[in-house]
Amino acid sequence: MSKKGVLLVNLGTPDSPETRDVRKYLDEFLMDPRVIDINPVSRALLVKGIIAPFRSPKSAKLYKAIWHDKTGSPLLYYSQLQHQLLQERLGGEYMVELAMRYQTPSIEAALNRMKAALVDSIQVIALFPQYASASTGSVYDKVMELVRKWQTIPSISFVNSFHDNELMIETFANNGKKYKPETYDHILFSFHGLPQRQLIKCDHTGKYCLKVDNCCNTLNDTNKFCYSAQSYDTARLIAEKLNLPKEKYSICFQSRLGKDPWVQPYTSEVVAKLAAEGKKRLLVFCPAFVADCLETVYEVTVEYGDEFKALGGEHVQLVESLNDSPTWIDALEQMVRGVKSPVGSLKA
Ligand SMILES: C=CC1=C(C)c2cc3[nH]c(cc4nc(cc5[nH]c(cc1n2)c(C)c5CCC(=O)O)C(CCC(=O)O)=C4C)c(C)c3C=C
Numbered sequence: 001m002s003k004k005g006v007l008l009v010n011l012g013t014p015d016s017p018e019t020r021d022v023r024k025y026l027d028e029f030l031m032d033p034r035v036i037d038i039n040p041v042s043r044a045l046l047v048k049g050i051i052a053p054f055r056s057p058k059s060a061k062l063y064k065a066i067w068h069d070k071t072g073s074p075l076l077y078y079s080q081l082q083h084q085l086l087q088e089r090l091g092g093e094y095m096v097e098l099a100m101r102y103q104t105p106s107i108e109a110a111l112n113r114m115k116a117a118l119v120d121s122i123q124v125i126a127l128f129p130q131y132a133s134a135s136t137g138s139v140y141d142k143v144m145e146l147v148r149k150w151q152t153i154p155s156i157s158f159v160n161s162f163h164d165n166e167l168m169i170e171t172f173a174n175n176g177k178k179y180k181p182e183t184y185d186h187i188l189f190s191f192h193g194l195p196q197r198q199l200i201k202c203d204h205t206g207k208y209c210l211k212v213d214n215c216c217n218t219l220n221d222t223n224k225f226c227y228s229a230q231s232y233d234t235a236r237l238i239a240e241k242l243n244l245p246k247e248k249y250s251i252c253f254q255s256r257l258g259k260d261p262w263v264q265p266y267t268s269e270v271v272a273k274l275a276a277e278g279k280k281r282l283l284v285f286c287p288a289f290v291a292d293c294l295e296t297v298y299e300v301t302v303e304y305g306d307e308f309k310a311l312g313g314e315h316v317q318l319v320e321s322l323n324d325s326p327t328w329i330d331a332l333e334q335m336v337r338g339v340k341s342p343v344g345s346l347k348a
Pocket residue numbers: 011012013014026034035036055059073075128132134135192193194195255257288289292293294295
């Protein structure tokens with residue numbers, strides 16, 4: 001029986017938490033021109049000469065702290081579970097494959113398996129709720145680079161983003177409810193950051209993003225593909241599900257790398273401000289990630305947790321990611337079956 005192909009792609013993780021594997025991973029990741037979007041010579045000097053050699057041993061320590069003896073990297077572990085559960089849901093009519101944009105399992109091997117199985121079509125889902133050129137764009141770029149060499153190219157489709165997917169929003173909200181948000185002083189929605197210049201490049205008018213006050217605090221027809229605007233929309237939808245009043249939550253961006261300005265406000269500055277206001281307990285959602293990973297388990301719980309406590313705060317509680325929640329697998333199933341348009345709630 002001929003099958004429909006579904007390719008799930010997440011970012012990737014080192015093969016092990018040892019410095020040499022972390023270096024290989026950082027090298028491949030940061031040499032991607034969509035990630036460090038500067039001229040190729042400067043990128044090579046920066047990544048191969050500075051970031052990879054100096055950051056790898058430090059990052060390796062962090063990876064060791066989150067690495068499970070049996071299951072390894074949380075990002076890969078949960079991605080594999082999502083893959084397996086989605087395949088079970090969709091049944092034999094579909095062939096579901098999992099790949100990572102960087103390192104293993106590779107996109108090339110997954111596509112080759114689908115090619116060998118003569119799938120009728122390939123639907124590619126980059127596992128990033130909000131569109132960024134550095135994440136979703138890079139996955140689709142790689143898929144096109146590989147498939148372009150094939151003699152027979154089947155029907156291929158891409159999901160741009162699913163930042164407002166009803167079932168995804170519901171899953172984050174339900175995960176948060178378990179912690180009783182009303183018992184926290186403040187709720188944070190902390191998204192992975194991006195260099196500001198990457199937002200500006202996505203503004204096709206050249207006149208809107210970071211030029212108009214509060215440009216991306218609401219989603220509209222001009223900024224509908226903007227990472228920041230999509231992030232604000234995701235946060236608003238989760239907050240609405242939880243009936244959070246506006247003053248009870250903040251949106252912020254984490255994981256800045258380098259000295260260039262990234263999307264603001266930075267999570268570490270917001271955490272410091274909340275501590276200065278006397279807030280003691282923070283509940284943190286990370287809705288840029290569909291699986292727990294270094295950026296959630298370590299950066300939020302340990303790094304921001306320590307920073308907050310050093311400034312007088314008491315507790316930072318991470319809300320777990322979508323991981324293997326059944327409603328998240330429902331969301332993926334619906335995306336594949338085309339039950340709901342992923343970008344469905346644009347406001348007029
Ligand atoms: C949400 C999607 C992501 C975007 C957009 C993104 C952009 C981006 N990231 C870096 C630099 C690093 N990111 C790192 C880890 C990391 N990033 C994402 C997702 C996005 N990144 C995830 C899921 C992870 C965790 C992977 C894991 O194995 O758990 C790291 C490595 C960790 C470290 O050394 O701190 C770096 C470096 C840039 C520069 C960038 C956009 C330009």
